[in-house]
Amino acid sequence: MNIRGLVSGGAFLWLAATAGAQPGSGETISNLNVAHHGEANAHHRYGVYAVTADNEGFAQVAKLFRAAAVAEATHEFTHMGAILNLGGKVESSAPETVAPGTTLANLKQVVAGEKYERDTMYPGFLKLAEAERAHAAVRSFGFAAAVEKQHARLFAEALAQAGKIPAVDYFVCPICGTTTTGAPAPGKCPTCQNPTTKYVNIR
Ligand SMILES: [Fe+2]
Numbered sequence: 075m076n077i078r079g080l081v082s083g084g085a086f087l088w089l090a091a092t093a094g095a096q097p098g099s100g101e102t103i104s105n106l107n108v109a110h111h112g113e114a115n116a117h118h119r120y121g122v123y124a125v126t127a128d129n130e131g132f133a134q135v136a137k138l139f140r141a142a143a144v145a146e147a148t149h150e151f152t153h154m155g156a157i158l159n160l161g162g163k164v165e166s167s168a169p170e171t172v173a174p175g176t177t178l179a180n181l182k183q184v185v186a187g188e189k190y191e192r193d194t195m196y197p198g199f200l201k202l203a204e205a206e207r208a209h210a211a212v213r214s215f216g217f218a219a220a221v222e223k224q225h226a227r228l229f230a231e232a233l234a235q236a237g238k239i240p241a242v243d244y245f246v247c248p249i250c251g252t253t254t255t256g257a258p259a260p261g262k263c264p265t266c267q268n269p270t271t272k273y274v275n276i277r
C-alpha cells in the first residue's frame with residue numbers, strides 16, 4: 075500500500091467516527107488549510123530530499139527523511155479530515171517546486187522549518203482552535219505540534235553530526251505521525267492513544 079493509502083485509511087476512519095457539526099470559525103478553517111498545504115508540500119519535499127541523501131551516500135538521513143515524509147502525510151490527511159468535520163472546504167493549491175540543495179543544506183532548512191512549526195505556527199493555531207472549541211482542529215493541530223517537536227530534534231541531531239547518524243529504523247504511527255527511533259514499546263501511542271502495533275517500520 076502506498077503512503078497516501080496507508081494514512082488516509084486511518085484519518086478517514088476517525089473522520090467517519092466523529093463527523094458532525096463542531097464549533098469553529100472561518101479563521102481556524104483557514105489555518106487548517108494553511109497547515110494542510112504546508113504538510114502536503116513537506117511530504118513531497120522530504121521525499122525529494124531522501125533521494126538526494128541516498129545519492130550523496132547519506133543512507134540513514136534518507137531513511138529519516140522518508141519517515142518524516144510519512145508522518146507529514148498523516149498530518150496532511152488529519153488536517154483535511156478536520157476541515158471537512160468542521161464544515162469547511164479543502165482549498166486546492168499548486169504544489170511548490172522543490173529545488174534540493176546538498177543534504178546538509180537541506181537539513182539546515184528543514185530544522186528551521188520544523189522549529190517554526192513547533193514554536194510558532196502550531197502553538198498559535200492550537201490556541202485559537204481551543205478558544206473556538208473546534209475539537210477536530212485541536213486534535214489535528216495537537217498531533218502535528220507533538221510530532222514536529224520530534225522531527226525538529228531528529229533533524230537537528232542529524233545536522234549536528236553532519237549527517238553521520240547511527241543506523242536505526244524509524245517507526246511512524248499511521249494515525250498521528252509520531253516518529254520513534256527503533257521499535258516502540260507495546261502499548262498505546264502517546265500522542266493518539268492507538269495501539270503501537272499499528273506503527274509502520276520505515277526502512
Ligand atoms: Fe515534521
Ligand SMILES: [Fe+2]
Pocket residue numbers: 247248249250251252263264265266267268
Ligand atoms: Fe499515534
